[in-house]
Amino acid sequence: MLVRETAAMQLERRRADWAHSRPVVALDIAWNVAFAAATAAVLVASTEENPVTPLRLWLVGYALQCLVHVGLVCSDSRRRPAHARSSDVESADGDAAGAGTDSSDSDEDEDEGREQRSSFAKRCESINTMVSFLWWIIGFYWVVSGGDVLEHDAPRLYWLSVVFLAFDVFFAVFCVAMACFIGIALCCCLPCVIAILYALAGQEGASDADICFLPRYKYSDPSEDGQKGTDEGVMIPVLNNSGTSTSERILLREDAECCICLSSYEDGAELSALPCNHHFHWTCITKWLRMHATCPLCKYNILKGSESA
Structure with missing residues (x-):
């Protein structure tokens, strides 16, 4: 779960960085400025046209919405680098605590001011989006109600309005399709990929x-005739295949148990110990290490010589 949540947070952060990257912001500003310029050019070129519906008013409102959106995007793009720099400075200053209450108070005031400006910009963007949706419905109604008469009397205004309406529909469908694709990827593909990678990493034998x-x-169990004479057992070293041996180990009776098979050690049982000092039945730990090269208790990796996360 921690791996999955961390990956999701990283993807969300990357998505936010991508959405506010310079190429995306430049493209957004470019097409909105182009729409406003095209509207101005068509309005100047169509002074003699007499549409039966107020398409000129709709085009002017559409161009104003584009310009408002450009202003909000430019304001947000200028605010983000400053906010990132201030965050870096705050994280660097966080290691030196107690530098002074005056500076911390001023930083808090600046943070509150940035948050207020950011929330205000988000509200303005939401209002502009809602007004744009309502304005699109009005323009669609005027274009449909004008019909062939509008196309004949005001062809430039008519076709420019149709292009703007069609672009908005295409953009909305594209955004919905991308949102569905990303949602499916996050819900299905990402957990599967993380699970596979995590399983492969954890099952390295x-x-x-x-x-x-x-x-x-x-x-060695120091019991005589089935009666427990002491609370301690002894792990007597056996020469292994590498030709090395270790010293004896005293083992308390309550610790004389294999956590893999959950069985107590019997007298004469073959045991093995990992570098982390945890001990198990030789047959149990051999089967376990062939599938997982980590300690069942502390996740010590015998191949890497460290604890795996």
Whole structure:
């Protein structure tokens, strides 16, 4: 879950950075300015046209909405680099605590001012989007109600209005399709890919040669005639295939249990210990390490020599 949430956060951050990147912002500004310029050119060239519906008014309103959107985008693009720089400075200053209350208060005031301006810009963008949607409905009604008469009496105004209406429809369909694609990818593909990668990373098995280097022991239970005479057992080292041995280990009776098979150690049982000092039945840990090269308890990786996350 932590891996999945981190990946989703990284994707969301990358998506936000991509949406406010310079190429995307430049393209957004370019086509809105082009729409406004095209509207001005057609209005000047169609002074003699007499449309039966107020298409001139609709085109002027459409161009004003484009210019308002350009102004909001430019304001947001100028505010984001400044906000990023201030965030970097705050993160760098965060390591040196107690630098002064006056500077921290001024930073808090600046943060509040930036948040207020950002929320105001978002509200303005939302209002502009809603007005644009309503204005699109009005323009669609005027174009449809004008019909062939509007096309004959005011062809330039008519076709420019049709182009703007069609572009808005295409852009809306494109955004919905991209949102559905991203949503499906986040809900289906991303968890599958993360699960596969996580499974492959977690199921990296050890070879028999790696397992043979682990120290082996024989458990000695100091009981006599079935009566427990002491609370401690002894792990007696056995010479392994690598020709090395280790010292004896004292093992408390409550710890004399294999966490893999959940069985207590019996007298004469073959054991093995990992570099993290956790011990198991030799047969149990051998089967486990062939599938997972990590300790079942602390996730110590015997191949990498460190604890895996």
